[in-house]
Amino acid sequence: MSLFTLGRRSNSKGFTLLEVLVAMAIFAMIALYAYRVLNQVMQADKVSQGKSARLAELQQAMLTIERDMLQLTNRQVRFPAGEKQASVLKGQHFFLDSEDDGLLFTRRGWQNPAAMLPRSEVQLAAYRLAEGKLIKDYHFYPDPEVGAEPQSLVLLTKVEAFKVRYFDGDSWQESWDASELPRAIELRLKLKDYGEITRRFAIPGPDKDEAKGGSKSDGQSGNPGIGLPGQPHDPGKGSGRSKT
Secondary structure (H helix, E strand, O other): OHHHHHHHHHOOOOOOHHHHHHHHHHHHHHHHHHHHHHHHHHHHHHHHHHHHHHHHHHHHHHHHHHHHHHOEOOOOOEOOOOOEOOOOEEEEEOHHHOOOEEEEEEEOOOOOHHHOOOOOOOEEEEEEEEOOEEEEEEEOOOOOOOOOOOEEEEEEOOEEEEEEEEEOOOOEEOOEEEOOOOOEEEEEEEEOOOEEEEEEEEOOOOOHHHHOOOOOOOOOOOEOOOEOOOOOOEOOOOEOOOEO
């Protein structure tokens, strides 16, 4: 009788409760490890996307600054309050309500094919630091109406310091307010994530048309002894570098 009963048990189908519990525990452990791996992959992708977006922001800001600095024009600056000064570029500490250095300038070459847009090809613009952001303010016309509010564009975030120096041909100056452009400009940014970045730009000298009171829109004239426009350099050497 006992042998018959043992034979029936050995031929029965299904799993015992203990086997089911062990299987469930194994599957739960596999699911937990799979979730942890998936979560790590998603976090890594999120960090990678953030780094890529930040790098793109930095590259776009540097491109905008480079275009502005290489197309500075020898034109008198009209300040936001409306008074016109003899200076063609002005920059100093806490200028234009900046939390650090501020810079006011005019640049040419603001593309407007066939005058399709209701604005000039000469742009009155300024750089200033506010709430950790490098901001570019600009007007649609180089001589805006008194009290006209500028357009504001955030060039870069997470900025701790913004310093500008001006090369007069002999030495670097901490501020500038003159009827001529400097020979070169140095912009130094201190970022929370990338540290300090320094860029130096040779300023194109006035061409023949500008010397006679006219202007060109291509901005391709050079400044002897400083370097070619569009090439980073050290003043007086014709070659340059960007420090990070």
